[in-house]
Amino acid sequence: MINLTINGLDLSVEEGTTLLEAARFWGFPIPTLCAMEGLSPYGACRLCVVEIGEGKQVKLVSSCTYPAQEGLKIRTASERVLRARKMIIELLLASCPQSKIIQDLASKHNVRQQRFRQEYEDCILCGLCVRMCEEQMMAKAIGFRGRGETRSIGTPFDVRSEVCRLCGGCMYVCPACQLRCTFTEPEKAICGGCANLSPPCVEKPTFDDMMCYMDPCVACEIVKK
Amino acid sequence: MNVEVVHNILHKHQNAQDGLISILEDIQSQFGYLPAEALKIVAGESGKALVDIYGVATFYKSFSLKPRGKHLISVCLGTACHVRNAPVIGQEFERQLGVKAGETTEDWEFTLERVNCLGACALGPIVVVDGHYFSKVNTAKVKQIIDRARRGLDKVEVKTDNRVFPIGVRCPRCNHSLMDSKHLIDGLPSIRVTASYDRMHGRLSLSSLYGSYNVSTEYVVPDNAIVNLFCPHCHAMFSGSSDCTICEAPLIPMIVDGGGMLQVCSRNGCKNHMLDLSGINI
Ligand code: FES
Numbered sequence: 259m260i261n262l263t264i265n266g267l268d269l270s271v272e273e274g275t276t277l278l279e280a281a282r283f284w285g286f287p288i289p290t291l292c293a294m295e296g297l298s299p300y301g302a303c304r305l306c307v308v309e310i311g312e313g314k315q316v317k318l319v320s321s322c323t324y325p326a327q328e329g330l331k332i333r334t335a336s337e338r339v340l341r342a343r344k345m346i347i348e349l350l351l352a353s354c355p356q357s358k359i360i361q362d363l364a365s366k367h368n369v370r371q372q373r374f375r376q377e378y379e380d381c382i383l384c385g386l387c388v389r390m391c392e393e394q395m396m397a398k399a400i401g402f403r404g405r406g407e408t409r410s411i412g413t414p415f416d417v418r419s420e421v422c423r424l425c426g427g428c429m430y431v432c433p434a435c436q437l438r439c440t441f442t443e444p445e446k447a448i449c450g451g452c453a454n455l456s457p458p459c460v461e462k463p464t465f466d467d468m469m470c471y472m473d474p475c476v477a478c479e480i481v482k483k
Numbered sequence: 484m485n486v487e488v489v490h491n492i493l494h495k496h497q498n499a500q501d502g503l504i505s506i507l508e509d510i511q512s513q514f515g516y517l518p519a520e521a522l523k524i525v526a527g528e529s530g531k532a533l534v535d536i537y538g539v540a541t542f543y544k545s546f547s548l549k550p551r552g553k554h555l556i557s558v559c560l561g562t563a564c565h566v567r568n569a570p571v572i573g574q575e576f577e578r579q580l581g582v583k584a585g586e587t588t589e590d591w592e593f594t595l596e597r598v599n600c601l602g603a604c605a606l607g608p609i610v611v612v613d614g615h616y617f618s619k620v621n622t623a624k625v626k627q628i629i630d631r632a633r634r635g636l637d638k639v640e641v642k643t644d645n646r647v648f649p650i651g652v653r654c655p656r657c658n659h660s661l662m663d664s665k666h667l668i669d670g671l672p673s674i675r676v677t678a679s680y681d682r683m684h685g686r687l688s689l690s691s692l693y694g695s696y697n698v699s700t701e702y703v704v705p706d707n708a709i710v711n712l713f714c715p716h717c718h719a720m721f722s723g724s725s726d727c728t729i730c731e732a733p734l735i736p737m738i739v740d741g742g743g744m745l746q747v748c749s750r751n752g753c754k755n756h757m758l759d760l761s762g763i764n765i
């Protein structure tokens with residue numbers, strides 16, 4: 259067993275668990291996008307950031323890929339984590355505003371603006387479909403191609419792959435090609451309701467080691483009425 | 484595409500168990516690009532998934548999945564070259580060749596591409612044509628470079644390229660000098676050997692400049708044919724123990740004056756040769 263501290267609580271988890279698994283096991287929610295049970299962790303979306311360490315050693319890591327270590331101090335909802343998480347959601351929103359999952363994330367984390375150049379990508383390169391195809395469907399029909407700006411996911415030579423059995427697993431796990439909620443135009447991708455809440459939660463800085471355990475957030479519920 | 488060639492390359496790489504990148508490099512140097520068929524063969528032989536191979540092939544800029552022209556012109560647009568006006572040079576190439584970057588001219592002579600830093604920033608702007616570096620390029624030089632590429636850059640200019648230097652060689656068996664001052668190649672005494680190919684025997688003179696591929700023969704040997712070479716003095720056949728790393732034809736060893744071995748590929752047209760100076764105290 260490994261002893262660690264999550265949000266100020268001394269806990270122990272089994273060896274070989276990731277921080278994400280440990281936190282979830284003890285009931286600390288961490289939002290994720292590219293992590294899925296049964297698929298190997300990949301660390302693409304960075305949504306699962308947590309803060310580890312103390313003093314000068316503090317850093318942000320992706321909890322889905324970070325293994326639990328003896329004596330590690332983890333904060334899943336410190337001010338810095340929340341800020342980073344919001345920024346990540348904002349960036350995801352900028353690239354894929356029509357995704358229902360990303361919209362929900364934005365509304366849940368109180369992201370109410372999007373300051374970047376709006377794109378309408380249909381892929382956030384989280385690699386869920388690639389791992390699904392390889393690890394669960396044993397097919398390896400799709401994969402990453404190219405690099406940098408032109409990186410994309412697809413079959414070799416963009417023709418139907420011989421190993422694809424049309425199982426649809428890739429579409430099933432895709433967070434970007436879910437039904438859109440685009441209001442009426444794509445520019446209004448975030449449905450106004452969630453974005454227009456006034457700041458609902460307790461002021462965070464003084465509560466670095468705490469987090470709201472309510473889901474949905476009571477404060478949000480109240481403001482909506 | 485010649486399937487045989489791909490299989491040979493894979494065979495050379497421990498039946499495709501070697502590093503993928505070196506396999507792809509060899510395939511590309513054979514065909515000038517990576518044919519889809521070849522990638523499928525690699526996938527089949529190596530047991531790797533085609534997506535993974537395709538991913539690697541598309542990841543690296545130096546691999547091309549499209550056929551390329553005879554000459555590859557790479558214009559550096561890295562930071563250092565960029566600030567020294569490389570974009571204008573790139574445009575000049577595009578204008579003179581009539582193609583955009585990444586495209587090939589209609590006569591399949593030139594492929595133009597942009598690269599980001601060739602590691603020679605101090606000499607920028609850099610343009611590389613078929614492995615030959617041109618430094619401090621300006622728009623006026625563009626035409627010259629294209630013309631020189633058309634004429635073929637493998638005809639080396641002696642004196643301007645210091646990777647090219649003259650050597651003297653001797654027969655490894657009888658130790659006679661093979662230098663022939665009656666036949667000059669590149670203005671220097673040539674290396675004279677007897678070549679036999681398809682029951683024809685004759686003189687073969689090789690340039691004694693290391694780095695030059697100029698040869699003259701008494702009769703025409705077809706490209707890609709493997710020739711046997713003999714010492715004109717003791718008539719022993721030159722035979723080596725190693726094979727060419729590019730085309731697998733036998734490499735022919737000769738002793739270099741001053742020490743060391745020279746290995747020349749016995750396939751006509753193959754440009755592999757190497758100087759082995761190991762074991763020599765300079
Ligand atoms: S869930 Fe950890 S990086 Fe995506």
Ligand code: FES
Pocket residue numbers: 559560561562563564565599600601602603604607608609
């Ligand atoms: S920037 Fe052109 S060689 Fe480095």
